[in-house]
Amino acid sequence: MQTLSLFFNLLVIFLVTRVSDAFTRKDFPDDFLFGAATSAYQWEGAFDEDGRTPSVWDTYSHTYSRYNGDIACDGYHKYKEDVKLMAEMGLEAFRFSISWTRLIPNGRGPINPKGLLFYKNLIKELRKYGIEPHVTIYHYDLPQSLEDEYGGWINRKVIEDFTAFADVCFREFGDDVKLWTTINEATIFAIGSYSDGLSPPGHCSPYELINCSTGNSSTEPYIAGHNMLLAHASASKLYKLKYKNKQRGTIGLSIYAFGLSPYTNSTEDEIATQRAQDFLFGWMLKPLVFGDYPDVMKRVLGPRLPVFSEEEIEQVKGSSDFIGIIHYTTVLITNPTPKPSLLSPRHDFYADMGVEFVHIGKYSLYEWESIPWGLEIVLEYVKESYNNPPIYVLENGKPMKHDSMLQDTPRVEYIQGYIGSVLNAIKNGSDTRGYFVWSLIDVYELLSGYMHPYGLYYVNFSDPGLKRSPKRSASWYTGFLNGKIDVTSQDITQLKRNFSGSSSM
Template sequence: MKMKPLSLLFSHFLVIVLTTSYVPVDAFTRSDFPEDFLFGAATSAYQWEGAVNEDGRTPSIWDTFVHSDRPGITGNGDIASDGYHKYKEDVKLMAEMGLESFRISISWSRLIPNGRGFVNPKGILFYKNLIKELKRHGIEPQVTLYHYDHPQSLEDEYGGWVDRKIIEDFTAYADVCFREFGEDVKLWTTINEATIFATGSYGQGLGPPGRCTPNILVNCPTGNSSTEPYLVGHNVLLAHASVYKLYKLKYKSKQRGSIGFSIYALGLTPATNSKDDEIATQRAQTFLYAWLLKPLVFGDYPDEVKRTVGSRLPVFSEEELEQVKGSSDFLGLIHYTTFAVTNRYSPSTIFPMDVEGFTKDMGVYVSPIGNSTFFASEPAPWGLEDTLEYLKDSYNNPPIYILENGARLESHSILQDTKRIDYMKGYIGAVLNAIKNGSDMRSYLIWSMVDLYELLGGYSSSFGLYYVNFSDPGRKRFPRLSVSWYTGFLNGTIDVAPQDTIQLKRNFSSYSSL
């Protein structure tokens, strides 16, 4: 079903859909990056694994969401890319490419089917095998504990993230993960893109569990858009801090890993050079960044958010403030594109779409750079540079791991994805420029290694370096041109310069037709 235009704003945040032709001016190679910098790819459990009813896994809120009759949902992840059965094949492909790191998430309902209590030995075995397989091939695992998928049983029992009970359950779940996998995992992210999870899933109802105040855009079965995004954001911070404290006290001295917090980092720039648009951009930064980052780094919410949201914004106790402040070893960044910000409406802007709630509180208008639709946004690697500079200057230059960055293909079956190659050149170049400017950058992960089931886009949104034939029960993988480019960049045979891809195309013949 075609989405209504206003719903595009946060669906864009959740399923980024852009291509690009930007090529950096200055040539560079893999060797220009720090030796310990990690290049790799990313995925998540529900989008990659499939096997939703196998080996003791129970439904998560994502299962329930995509099997509902809500408008805009296409397909489901019951089989997805079948990573549960094909993980060895995928790891072999990663090793052949020379990937240095791979980001996964763990399915809470595969590991602890009821949300608490009984731990599923088959779930433990799968993730141990996957992580060991990565390590055997010299690939550093980065693990996200939560990617939109707590067990449906906890949602049914107390509403999941809208209740503080989830803090204890999430901490107990993390404890199992640290205990079972911590010897091999050094990089842990607690909650995936927390800002957009709280606002998109509990303000607009566009992601699982799909809660919002029913309005002209989305007929959510339940929810309150004016309060729940802030309540969920608050509980996410407390749960993250609880997990950080657990790891620090119980595991860090032996396992020597790091715990990070992830946000969606939309690039923001004034639509014009007017003072009004500069102020609007600062306000957008306050709501999209500082809302959750300021408590983590400095303690407590920004004054502007407090003034605007008022009594709808939860309040930390003094003890909670102390626990939240400083509770992140790194910042996990998810970035795809940049938006222009203004305080004036025009036909090219996307205005706040919920009748009440976060985007209305933010009170600014945004539009994709250079285009009035989300599906053909102009390339803006400079927007990533600006974002990294803002984070460096505003939040004490935190270590930053880019956990997702990628480009959607216009057609799922495209194999010669030259626009994606240009996209990668531009954004990898932006990361290098940020490093040269003093940002503490640690990794760049492309979304995604193989085609996945995408939230909202289903199987029509294609981000994979490898094409997956979803009509084939075997889910056969086929390399796109970007595989050859990324491989060459990582092994040092390709540098990044204003070059064409003619030679790559000549070498690309084995899978030119399906």
């Protein structure tokens, strides 16, 4: 424990003090985008209106949770009100996703004219206020019809259907959309949906504490991840051949990125951290940048890891114009000590990775410490290991208990600390081009429903009109974006004091 404390304190002093200078919006590049984010199922509601059909997320939430996105915060009907809030805030960009089943109800085939009109109107409204739309094509909501027909992402047929869906998006919206993300946080999507069973469609091997009706945690996450890479590459190739010259947009893939740091300075923990980086970053990034999976994954997984053909290597390599980073928290990595157990050993992604996570300070699914240097570590690692690709931080935010209190000071401290870490990374050479707070307003959350939202705006879910009210974080972000707030040395000193007090070991 003393070794950890010494190492950790040195790391904190080294990294956190690097944001000791005051900064403002003007310290970022002129073309850097500050935005906020939502996704279709979490924001829109109107789950069965105007031709929309069920997705796997509808099915999953109605099967495994007491919460769902049937109404959510009704962005489908209230989008003009929400865009006006964005404009009043001074938001420069808005990240949202296209509901596959709202646009193409059968998963393939005819376009739903009412769904098409909704997204055209939303994009038009954003453009009217000078807000850049950043569109995610897929955010967990595969048409249930395709899941029923052939198993969704564990079947290569999904590549053709996804590419056709993307083609409709590019054709119909691409003149006004210059930033496209194909698949949301592909890494944690594959793990959560096909190893842990904690996200739609909820596949996993049957374990004592997990109630999955189907799945194989030792193979399906890698099959699904492989098909995601191929689907992304296929859509990217289509865009570049058919649309890019005219529309002048860019297209990328996003991954979920923990901040990763060794628990101690031992060789074992350093090797374990590198293994975690290969599994959690390299799994998707190495094929995108260098054309193939990390050697350690090949060695550990053997025939369970799919193999790219030579043609696929060439198609996947270089298929992302940028990398989307989704980051919330940081963990320390240690090499595990074998423990005898009466239970059958699990065979899943985390067992294959072979490391233990040590959470810093207080941690739960709904609350974690603010550790800004963790994001800087991520951006620095991607810069050094993957040829410094353009990066957008597509999600970053803090959940807090949903109640009538609008004074979300911990969220303000969290956001300003992480924005400071992005600026540090840029000053150190990272090609980071945007930062999006999750989320614009309180939305339906996969793991916590409506109990621990992330919104800058409070939504009164008991009010039939779902009234929006600005939290302190919305006011702070507004001031920052409009040049009326800078993060001062005193602010950073307080952040360091709060961090040190809450994370002592």
